[in-house]
Amino acid sequence: MNRQRLLTMIEIAIMAGIGVLFSTYITIRGLWPQGGSVSLAMVPIVILSFRRGWVAGVICGLLVGMLNFVLAATPPVHPVQVVLDYPLAFALLGTAGWIRLQPGEKGTFWKVAAGVTLAGLLRFLAHFISGVVWFGSFAPKGMSVWVYSFLYNISYILPDILVSTAVMALLIRNAPQLIRVNQ
Template sequence: MIQSSRLITMIEIAVMTAIAVVLDRWILFQMPQGGSVTLVMVPIAILAFRRGLVPGLVCGLLTGILLLIFSGYVVHPVQAILDYPLAFGLLGLSGVIRLQSYASRIAKVLMAGAGLLIAGGLRFLAHYLSGIIFFASYAPEGQPVYLYSLIYNLTYILPQILLSLIVLGLLIYSAPQLVLKQR
């Protein structure tokens, strides 16, 4: 039984990673120097909520590595790590919230929002640091680079978090079996 559960978890990690990479290509809004609003967070968060922290982290890490390989923009090896494996791996931290322990759907949606804010906030931090360290030259003259990186990265990460929450909320209400682990 344990082997079967591990196999199912590994299959879900592979499937959700593939879905995340595909959804990252479906760009709703593109920033001029990189970063975009997509649904990439949704499958990573679903897996983290269904299977927990470690599978969520693995899915996010694999997604980041694949995005780096397929479409990465690299100016320095540390920047590549910050903007891809680390940033997307951190999305798996939404799994610190165990949605199954909440009875009502509204509580599940609110807690999913908390998980997405935690994970999205940490992802933002990775991109923010990368922006300060490696993309300071893009800041308009006279604007502090920390402010530029803050505004630039919030412009696409915050809408991505909100959009992901809307999609997850709809899934929790209409198809909870996709988000919540069945007993």
């Protein structure tokens, strides 16, 4: 095994661990009765996806999602719901790395913000589909399950995107080496 691959695997493990810690201990939860929270779990996944590429980011997110399911206090509704709400949703956060960063280029913040937003919206899509299919029964009488799922899921995904973007902005300014291009 070459050194670069070993370093990538180590970073995936470390960032996945940090992501699980953030989603477990540094989180706002309890406002959403069927699950959902605002946490910093997105940050280590997107950092890794910018550092090592989107594949490493997706693997890291997959690990975070699987571990979050194991630690979840919310019982699953259906096996496919588990896949959508945990491993797939968090794996999609690794797609932030689809936005390529170049060393020393101007506009890094905007590229990072675009990557975080793209990844967050893809995560939203996984939760949205899960909400339409399995949680529509919680919609208030007369409200479309589509509208309910959209409003419910955007109510925590949007703050998650905004908080993660703000943290990434601080990191770009104060610790740019954390997201240096290294693929």
